[in-house]
Amino acid sequence: MTMTNAELENEIKALKTQITSLQGTVSNKADATAVSALNARVTSVEGVNTSQGNSITTLNNGLNAVSTRVTALENK
Missing domain, CATH: 1.20.5 (Single alpha-helices involved in coiled-coils or other helix-helix interfaces)
Structure with a gap:
């Protein structure tokens, strides 16, 4: 499957958002x-x-x- 640049950028943005969310979750764990x-x-x-x-x-x-x-x- 070939993705357009716009699709790749959207996917990267979504992944960045998920990573940021996970970093916040992990930082709240003892x-x-x-x-x-x-x-x-x-x-x-x-x-x-x-x-x-x-x-x-x-x-x-x-x-x-x-x-x-x-x-x-x-x-x-």
Whole structure:
């Protein structure tokens, strides 16, 4: 199939537009290094949250025990 110069120019313009659009799309994507670093940070924070949750549970259990003892003493 033979294309005229005008057809070729139109095809090239369309391809340039597509390339520009794809460049914009690609530039908005996070690269693998950034995603990996973010994943490591989230994993670290999850560990801290678990540890803090366990500490809160331990403190709550201690407060419940003290509350039970205080109630027992009040009832004497």
